[in-house]
Each structure stands twice: as structure tokens, then as C-alpha cells.
Amino acid sequence: IFGFFKGLVGQKVLERADLEPALTAMKEHLINKNVAKDISDSLCASVRESLIGQKVSSFKGLNALVKESMEPALQRILTPKKSTDLLRDILAAKAERRPFSIVFCGVNGVGKSTNLAKICFWLLQNKLRVLIAACDTFRSGAVEQLRVHVRNLKSLDLDGQGSASTNIELYEKGYGKEPALIASDAISYARSQKFDVVLVDTAGRMQDNAPLMQALASLVRVNNPDKVVFVGEALVGNDGVDQLVKFNAALKDYSNVAEPRQIDGIVLTKFDTIDDKVGAALSMTYITGQPILFVGTGQTYTDLKKMNVKAVVQALLR
Amino acid sequence: MVLGELGSRLTSALRSMTNATVIDEQVLTTLLNEIAAALLQSDVNIKLVKRLKDGILKKINLDELPPGINRRRLIQTTVFEELCNLVDPGVESFKPKKGKRNVVMFVGLQGAGKTTTCSKLAYHYQRKGWKVALVCADTFRAGAYDQLKQNATKAKIPFFGSYTETDPVQLALEGVQKFSQEGFDVIIVDTSGRHKQESELFEEMKQIEAVVKPDNVIFVMDASIGQAAEAQASAFKDAVNIGSVIITKLDGHAKGGGALSAVAATRSPIMFIGVGEHIYDLERFDVKSFVSKLLGMGDLAGLAEK
Ligand SMILES: Nc1nc2c(ncn2[C@@H]2O[C@H](COP(=O)(O)OP(=O)(O)OP(=O)(O)O)[C@@H](O)[C@H]2O)c(=O)[nH]1
Ligand SMILES: Nc1nc2c(ncn2[C@@H]2O[C@H](COP(=O)(O)OP(=O)(O)OP(=O)(O)O)[C@@H](O)[C@H]2O)c(=O)[nH]1
Ligand SMILES: [Mg+2]
Ligand SMILES: [Mg+2]
Numbered sequence: 001i002f003g004f005f006k007g008l009v010g011q012k013v014l015e016r017a018d019l020e021p022a023l024t025a026m027k028e029h030l031i032n033k034n035v036a037k038d039i040s041d042s043l044c045a046s047v048r049e050s051l052i053g054q055k056v057s058s059f060k061g062l063n064a065l066v067k068e069s070m071e072p073a074l075q076r077i078l079t080p081k082k083s084t085d086l087l088r089d090i091l092a093a094k095a096e097r098r099p100f101s102i103v104f105c106g107v108n109g110v111g112k113s114t115n116l117a118k119i120c121f122w123l124l125q126n127k128l129r130v131l132i133a134a135c136d137t138f139r140s141g142a143v144e145q146l147r148v149h150v151r152n153l154k155s156l157d158l159d160g161q162g163s164a165s166t167n168i169e170l171y172e173k174g175y176g177k178e179p180a181l182i183a184s185d186a187i188s189y190a191r192s193q194k195f196d197v198v199l200v201d202t203a204g205r206m207q208d209n210a211p212l213m214q215a216l217a218s219l220v221r222v223n224n225p226d227k228v229v230f231v232g233e234a235l236v237g238n239d240g241v242d243q244l245v246k247f248n249a250a251l252k253d254y255s256n257v258a259e260p261r262q263i264d265g266i267v268l269t270k271f272d273t274i275d276d277k278v279g280a281a282l283s284m285t286y287i288t289g290q291p292i293l294f295v296g297t298g299q300t301y302t303d304l305k306k307m308n309v310k311a312v313v314q315a316l317l318r
Numbered sequence: 319m320v321l322g323e324l325g326s327r328l329t330s331a332l333r334s335m336t337n338a339t340v341i342d343e344q345v346l347t348t349l350l351n352e353i354a355a356a357l358l359q360s361d362v363n364i365k366l367v368k369r370l371k372d373g374i375l376k377k378i379n380l381d382e383l384p385p386g387i388n389r390r391r392l393i394q395t396t397v398f399e400e401l402c403n404l405v406d407p408g409v410e411s412f413k414p415k416k417g418k419r420n421v422v423m424f425v426g427l428q429g430a431g432k433t434t435t436c437s438k439l440a441y442h443y444q445r446k447g448w449k450v451a452l453v454c455a456d457t458f459r460a461g462a463y464d465q466l467k468q469n470a471t472k473a474k475i476p477f478f479g480s481y482t483e484t485d486p487v488q489l490a491l492e493g494v495q496k497f498s499q500e501g502f503d504v505i506i507v508d509t510s511g512r513h514k515q516e517s518e519l520f521e522e523m524k525q526i527e528a529v530v531k532p533d534n535v536i537f538v539m540d541a542s543i544g545q546a547a548e549a550q551a552s553a554f555k556d557a558v559n560i561g562s563v564i565i566t567k568l569d570g571h572a573k574g575g576g577a578l579s580a581v582a583a584t585r586s587p588i589m590f591i592g593v594g595e596h597i598y599d600l601e602r603f604d605v606k607s608f609v610s611k612l613l614g615m616g617d618l619a620g621l622a623e624k
Binding site: 028031032033034037038107108109110111113114117138139140141142143144145146147148149152206207208209233234235236237238239240242243246270272273274275277279280299 | 355358359360361364427428429430431458459460461462463464465466467468469472513514515516540541542543544545546547549550567569570571572573575576595
């Protein structure tokens with residue numbers, strides 16, 4: 001009797017057209033959460049493929065069904081595929097008696113210098129010796145900005161000694177000089193002075209600005225840093241995708257080496273300014289397959305967090 | 319440049335309509351969907367896109383059109399007008415008044431380009447013969463005063479700020495008073511970046527506005543901003559009396575749709591656009607030519623007025 005009843009009510013086979021309204025709603029929902037349009041499109045397309053041909057008892061719950069199938073996809077994209085344990089990597093370099101170098105790059109004003117300073121704070125808390133290399137030799141006040149951060153960080157009594165810390169220093173050569181050269185001098189200096197980490201600040205640049213992108217590629221090629229970190233802001237819309245694609249392309253196209261470097265990780269800034277419109281996190285990881293190493297959540301040194309993938313997925317689907 | 323890509327998409331959408339033999343409901347819907355997709359890809363707020371679509375549909379009721387009318391032309395002009403409405407609040411943009419002290423205050427999100435644009439605007443007015451000065455009321459960001467100072471020095475613009483004063487309200491007041499007494503025509507006040515989620519920062523902005531009594535508050539927005547633009551812009555609008563908008567970084571690939579949505583939220587005209595990091599990288603914004611360019615059709619402006 002039960003079987004007969006079930007056959008009568010449902011067991012409809014889902015076809016493309018049945019899914020369209022629910023998928024359109026989901027697409028708009030994701031766009032509204034600031035997921036890039038193309039990425040919303042392709043995510044919905046793959047959910048469609050996975051659902052076509054499935055049997056359902058009624059068409060009523062299709063929105064929920066789409067949401068249910070979207071969730072693991074989002075989870076998968078946002079979950080890092082490789083270790084995000086920077087400290088472990090740094091300690092490994094330390095064991096080899098060499099400084100671990102990280103280059104921060106990205107477009108203008110996204111928070112490269114500020115989040116570099118926050119990461120420096122975190123490294124100091126972990127008792128590492130950090131050298132900051134001022135390789136933005138273009139933007140007014142860029143060097144002074146780092147100098148203020150270094151002064152602030154020096155005066156934080158992290159080691160409980162009550163005296164200015166010797167674990168942090170600024171390496172700068174003022175303005176107008178060749179950034180790649182300053183970075184390489186800084187790394188040599190760090191090696192001789194036994195610094196554990198070199199944080200290289202670079203000038204903001206638009207991804208279509210060929211000369212500036214070339215200069216970045218050259219800085220990376222010459223110095224072959226341990227990590228190339230892309231700094232992107234959570235506020236960014238569809239341009240975020242273009243930024244990442246073109247930064248990677250520039251590192252490849254302008255380097256003339258067989259195995260060019262690519263972006264190794266992302267710092268997602270200004271996460272405190274977007275409420276639940278967390279889509280940029282998804283767009284950036286989707287496009288690069290690289291992990292979000294840190295999330296910037298404010299303007300002070302402690303406003304640096306690890307990303308909570310579950311919370312982001314929930315915010316995206318809510 | 320800027321909206322080039324969106325422009326060519328819209329143009330090809332309009333062209334495909336021109337080529338279609340019969341213009342029926344389906345052709346119109348396809349066209350509107352294409353336009354909506356292009357606008358979404360350019361970060362125009364999703365609610366605005368819907369409103370735009372509905373607005374066009376409502377204006378063009380294909381069933382009730384008199385038989386003789388040119389349907390293609392009607393659709394083209396309607397699209398043009400609705401796009402203009404999107405970026406044009408119908409208010410004249412700010413111009414400093416001769417023989418009077420003009421105070422301009424810059425506000426906006428962190429890193430939007432306020433300090434850079436302040437210097438650009440000061441340079442722009444200075445070249446036009448105004449007596450201009452810059453005031454740094456950002457006591458928060460590391461190196462903020464040095465940044466403004468270096469820009470101002472390069473352009474030979476008088477400036478005021480402090481390394482020791484920590485109260486931005488006090489600094490703004492002192493700076494404006496000083497330059498007022500010295501008879502400056504245009505006094506531009508730079509402030510820290512802030513966002514709606516931190517109410518104290520907004521409170522500070524209101525206090526600065528209260529003491530400097532600006533003739534115009536300029537809201538600076540980054541062209542790359544996405545769907546969060548509207549909420550931030552509305553919050554700024556509610557907190558201070560925004561008079562103009564400047565969209566920055568339009569030399570990049572970003573199409574500025576998010577920032578355009580901010581215009582809709584603030585109902586304030588776009589005064590200038592920023593097109594580079596140098597002090598001269600500032601351009602006037604003009605709605606009609608902007609939308610014509612957007613559509614890739616120079617003659618549409620004429621059409622719309624008929
Ligand atoms: N609310 C918020 N603001 C941030 C965050 N990270 C950085 N900022 C602010 O963003 C602004 C720009 O930061 P910078 O570090 O100077 O950005 P940048 O990328 O180095 O800029 P350029 O070097 O000029 O390209 C500053 O006002 C920072 O305080 C964050 O996580 N949240
Ligand atoms: N390419 C380009 N860069 C720009 C433009 N306007 C500003 N910038 C850059 O954007 C970055 C941030 O600019 P700022 O003027 O420091 O921004 P801000 O709003 O004052 O930042 P906060 O004071 O930290 O909130 C800098 O690297 C500027 O050079 C523009 O129109 N084009
Ligand atoms: Mg910087
Ligand atoms: Mg500033």
C-alpha cells in the first residue's frame with residue numbers, strides 16, 4: 001500500500017526546466033552575497049548537472065534541495081587544499097639557518113602594509129625575529145607608514161623585558177629606488193643579522209598596468225621568496241577575479257622561467273566592513289585554488305584571524 | 319578603458335535587437351537579460367538592476383504601442399534614459415564660490431583613495447587660480463600626515479597637520495581656522511577611512527563635520543567595490559551631508575558598477591573620477607557622455623531629448 005501511495009504522489013524525475021526557478025533564485029542570492037557573477041553562474045550550473053535526473057517526491061522543496069547541494073560545493077572550494085601553517089614553514093627555514101621571506105602584493109589600498117604589520121605582530125608574539133623590507137618606494141608616505149608600525153611594534157613589551165624589542169627592524173632605502181634590489185639587499189641583511197622572517201611590502205598596482213606588473217614579476221623572480229601572498233579586500237566585487245587571474249598571469253608571463261611562481265596564499269582584508277556579504281572569500285579561493293591564510297578584521301594589530309570556513313559557508317547560504 | 323567592456327556588451331545586445339526582424343516580448347526580454355547580466359558583472363547592485371529592468375519593461379508596453387512607432391528606437395532611448403537615471407541624481411555638482419571661503423571635507427571607506435584624491439582636487443583648483451590649502455585630520459592611519467605632506471609639498475600646496483595631536487576634530491578645526499584667517503578660497507579636509515560597522519568612527523566623522531561646517535562633503539568610492547557598496551554608501555549618507563561622489567581607480571579593470579550603485583544610494587552627483595596614482599589623474603564626470611560611451615552610441619543623447 002505504501003509503495004502504491006508513493007508512486008502516486010511523487011517520484012518525478014527532475015528536468016532542466018524544473019530546476020530553473022530555484023537556480024535563478026540561488027544565483028541571485030549568491031550575487032547579492034558578493035560572489036562574482038561568473039562564479040555564481042558556474043556553481044549553479046554544476047549544481048544543475050548534479051540534480052538533473054534525480055527523483056523527487058515533489059517540486060515544492062526544490063529551493064531547499066538546491067541549497068543542500070550547494071553547501072558541500074562551497075565547503076569544498078573554501079577548504080584549503082594545502083597546509084596554512086606558516087609557523088611550521090618558518091621554523092623549517094630557521095632550522096636551515098635562513099630567513100623565510102614573504103612578498104605581499106595586490107592592487108592599491110587593499111591593506112597590504114597594514115596586514116603585513118599585523119602579521120609581523122603575530123610573528124613577534126611567536127618569538128620570531130622579523131625584518132620588514134620597505135619596497136613600496138612609490139606611494140607618498142609608504143616608508144613612514146612602515147616606520148610608524150615598526151616603532152609601535154618595538155614598544156610593545158612582548159617579551160616582558162620592559163625594553164625596546166630587538167626582534168623587529170625596518171629595512172628601507174627611501175623612495176624612487178628599485179624595489180627588487182631593496183628586497184634582495186634586505187634578505188641578505190636578514191641572513192647576516194639572523195632574522196627569521198623578512199616581510200616584503202610592495203606598492204599597490206592595477207593588474208592591467210604592464211610596467212608595474214613587470215616590476216613585480218621581476219621582484220619575485222630575483223628574490224624567489226618562500227611565499228607570494230596576494231592581499232585582496234573583502235569589499236571587492238567582480239574585479240577580484242580579474243585581479244587574481246592577472247597577477248598570476250603576470251608572474252608567469254614576465255618571468256621567462258620554466259616553472260614560474262604563482263600566488264601561494266591570500267590575505268583577505270576588511271572583513272569587518274561587509275556584514276554577511278562574504279562572497280569575495282569564495283571568488284578568490286575558487287579562482288586560485290589557494291588558501292586564505294588570514295582574514296583582516298579591523299585596523300589594529302590583533303585584528304587578524306584564521307578563516308572560519310563553516311561560518312563563511314553559512315553566511316553565503318543564509 | 320573603464321566601462322568599455324560593459325559598453326561593448328550593451329552595444330552588441332542593442333545591435334542584435336536591431337537585426338532581429340520582429341520586436342516582440344521575447345526579443346525585449348532577451349535584450350534586458352543581456353543588459354542585466356552585463357550590469358551585474360560590473361557590480362551594479364542587484365536590486366538596482368532589477369529596478370532598471372522593471373522600469374524599462376513598464377515604460378515599453380509592446381501591446382499598447384501605436385502601430386506607426388519605431389520600436390527599436392523606443393527601446394534604445396528607454397534603455398539610455400534609465401541608465402542615465404541610474405547615475406544622474408539630477409543635482410548640479412559642487413563648484414566653489416568666488417569671494418567666499420569654501421570648505422570641502424573628504425569621507426569614505428578605508429583605502430578608497432581619499433588622501434590621494436584630496437591632493438588631486440587641490441591641485442585641480444590651484445591650477446584654475448584658486449587659493450587652496452589641505453588639512454590632514456587623519457590622526458589614525460600610520461603615515462597619514464606624511465602622505466598628505468609629501469603630496470602637498472610636491473604640488474606646492476599649503477598644508478596643515480600634526481604628528482602629536484591625537485584628536486582629529488581639534489586638528490580639523492585648527493586647520494580650517496588657520497587657513498580661513500589667511501584668506502584661502504578652498505580648504506580641503508582629509509579624514510581617516512571608516513566603515514559603518516564601527517559607530518565610534520562615524521561619530522567622529524559627524525563631529526568633524528560639525529566643527530568644520532563643510533560647504534561640500536565628498537564621498538570617495540573605489541571603483542572595484544562590489545555588493546557591499548550600497549549599504550556603506552547609505553550609512554555614510556545618513557551620517558553626514560554628502561554632496562558629491564568621486565569614484566577612484568577607474569584606470570584599472572573595474573567597471574565601477576558598485577560605485578555607481580552608491581550614487582543611487584546617496585543621490586549625489588559624481589563630480590570627478592580618479593584615473594591613476596598621479597596628482598593630475600583626475601577627470602570630470604559627465605552623465606550623458608558616460609552613458610553614451612557605456613552604450614557605445616554617441617547619437618543616443620540627442621535621441622533621448624526628442
Ligand atoms: N576595517 C579595516 N580596515 C583595514 C583592514 N586592513 C587594512 N585596513 C585599512 O585600509 C587602509 C589601507 O591600508 P594599507 O595597509 O595602507 O593598504 P595598502 O594595500 O598597503 O595600500 P597601498 O600601499 O597604498 O596600495 C588603511 O586605512 C587601513 O587601516 C581591515 O582588515 N579592516
Ligand atoms: N591606480 C589608481 N590608484 C589610486 C587612485 N586613487 C588612489 N589610488 C591609490 O590607492 C591607494 C590608497 O589611496 P589613499 O589616498 O591612501 O586612500 P585613503 O582613502 O586616503 O586611505 P585611508 O586614509 O587609509 O582610508 C594608494 O596606493 C593610492 O595611490 C586612482 O585613481 N588610480
Ligand atoms: Mg602599502
Ligand atoms: Mg588617507
